[in-house]
Amino acid sequence: MAAGISPTVGVLDGECRAGTSTSKSISNGSTLSVDDAGVVASPDQEEVVSNPGSSTPSLVDEKITEALVEEFLPFIRSGGWADIGLRNHMEDAHVRIDDLVKHLGELVIGESTGSFYGVFDGHLGKDAAQFVRENLLKFIVEDTAFPAALEEAVKRAFLRTDRAFAQACQIDSELASGTTALTVLIFGRTLLVANVGDCRAVLCRRGRAVPMSRDHKPSCVEEKSRIESLGGFVDDGYLNGQLSVARALGDWHLEGLKADDDDGGSSSGPLSGEPEMRQAELTEDDEFLIIGCDGLWDAFSSQDAVTFARRRLQQHNDPEKCSKDLIVEALKRDTSDNLTVVTVCFRRDPPPSLRIIKPPVRTISNEGLRNLQELLNSL
Template identity: 60%
Template sequence: MFREVFVANVGDCRAVLSRKGKAVDMSRDHKPWCKQERLRIEALGGYIHDGYLNGQLGVTRAIGDWHIDGLKGAGCPLSGEPEVRRFLLSEDDEFLIIGCDGLWDVLSSNLAVEFARKRLQQHNDPARCCRELVAEALHRDSSDNLTVVIVCFQASPPPKFSSNLGVRKSISLQGLKDLQGALDSR
């Protein structure tokens, strides 16, 4: 059975998949520093100044922001056209996090997946996990808008990984001598 996901992205929101606990970016942020976006903008007569589209806007694609002078009309450098990607899901795919820039400004894709995965393992409640991600972003001083959606692809929580490595913690003989010396000198 094939399960497909289509991700349509405009602006600085992002979709991130958890695949066996690893973050997989399913979209690309449309920021002025992105080479493909910069080339598209320059081909349309626009420019990047000080990290901003035409010196005014921090994204290169947007559904809103049409009120900004010089960015509206046919052939303008600000595009409302989404970038669409199609993905086939596997049984290793656990959940998808969709969030706006307020989340991604303070959490990397990897940290967000790690955080959400732990919370889903604890309570398996996607709505609660969204609220916890927003709270974590606020705790990290996010200063932008915060919207988060989690789509789970399994009914059960993400599995905990077991390690068969049998890692042993030990201290060397020299380490023991150094520790004993430090304790004796007190």
Template identity: 60%
Template sequence: MTMEGGINNNCSSSSSNEGKPPNPLTFTAAHSNNFFLRHPSLVRTRIADEPFGPILNPEDCKPEFVPLLRSGAWADMGSRGSMEDVYICADSFVHDYGGKNPVEGPGAFYAVFDGHGGKHAADFACHHLPRFIFEDDDFPMEIERVIASAFAQTDTAFAEACTSDANLASGTTALAALVMGRSLVVANAGDCRAVLCRRGKAIEMSRDHKPICVIERQRIEDSGGYVDDGYLNGQLNVARAIGDWHMEGLKKQDGGPLSCEPEFMTTRLTEEDEFLIIGCDGIWDVFMSQNAVDFARRKLQEHNDPVLCSKELVNEALKRKSGDNLSAVVVCFQSQPPPNLVVPRERRVQRSVSAEGLKELQGFLDGLEM
């Protein structure tokens, strides 16, 4: 029912109560060839190369950490009447999408799409977003600009698809994570979340884009929208998403209160980084980030299987009464299970009593005897 190190299958069919969300390689939409329009409006930004400095000590001579990727995913419809989540779990984007990987080490792509108002937008984004990324001539040298452009192109292409077929009208949040060599890049638009486990500590690699968030509320109001009882324009409980062109007042060709622009977080992976959890908001409705890391870490120590770990995360969320569709992707960066963390004991402090103190104590005791 799930898949390890690959792209999930079944992209445009409805999901059963326990199983795989759809396969992006099988999704088609009417006149889809007309939708591959490059989006030139985004500013080009180049990620600067890290400067090389002198070797200061023998520690700098250690070989660089190279992640050994193992991944798995699991999904469940939960208490909802239909399944609107989709995920991608590709340990090699060169193999699955033909993208260039000029760095040594792995080149992987993982994503979760949480649909709302139907599954069409999630299926569409699952199919088109990675292709817009990996077919861009500037990938991976201008990676953030390329990914941001791909989000915008996917959004525009879906708007065109909806004009041809009104039944496609829907929306989806989107979170994508790329591993290239030792670099982890996370792009998020919506309320899915990515959490990195760094030696047992939860490091949030994305921010939930809720309308009530101060930053998002300000952006919404600056764009002519408003937040009513926690909902964007009283209609939607996320502040960023792909699609939703059918909802009045949320999107315009030149912008709007509902943004598809992703927010980026990047980090350099080291030997302390153990695994990454990517999940839809149904997971995070019942798990705090550190709680999820603690739970997953214990499970990986037991069996070291990212597929089984993702299934256990989903099942635990069901036990905790999550009321949403559930999808989780677990990406391990090392071949060994997470090590036991040894908490260093506090050094014992030897205390002594001075001769003067002993004399005073003896005098006190002699007084008691009298």
């Protein structure tokens, strides 16, 4: 049965559509890709109302907009839900912390407001997912670069967690397993998503889906090229004929996938534990974020999930109910995997109704029609 997620612990459709950079910044003016629903997830398509008679916003408009962006601070609230689906065992894990200062203490992260979320989709057992859930945040905050250089701290923490689990498996071989991992750190207006595998994070910006992660599938051109350069191969969409993801933490027991070089960096094998990161500066246009394991995305496109969740939040404004609603709908659509969803809202109020600006309708009078007909008859 479905179970609620305790409050104490709260994209890109198509895995081959991202650029080559492993760290991307997405601002409100970014150019983004078309998702598999055929909807352009781009703020460029939003309607802009300028001064009457002016083709561009005035200097005053721009200054006001800049001031609003600078003053905006998200009001963080979240909720999550999980379900075993049609599987015999639940291998997902999650973490949901709305207030890092309360959780870790001001001495650890300073006076900045912060939040942390994570979804971990285990395979070949649940131990890797549980280990990452319990240790990844600790390694992030212990890193010397935290919180001044978040991307650097998060990257090293992922790799450190991967190697720590390898050591744990050497002590207890029954722990041998693997997991995908997607984490979200929010500091003030800065949103940082780190991803290894095929969990996905999607930002809702005024009703449009903005991808905040990329699915790491072995068949993706970039991943396949990396895999083959490290001596691996892709067979029918599976890495070395074994895994359906190109990046994961754990899986040290699978022959030929990871090799420990003892240099503290990423494994030199074809299965990578290095996260791909994307960052965004939140504005008033950003309404909520959906984080989900691949079982959700088997049933929803990114835009479909955003549209569905937005309607539910407009009805009840409850992120936990919204997460449950997404899972219940995914089960109706015959997804069979474990399901875990976390919804993070950035405002107190529900998403507003969007005003659709329609072009003016031009009409012609009866007299004009008669004149037109006379003109045509005279030709």
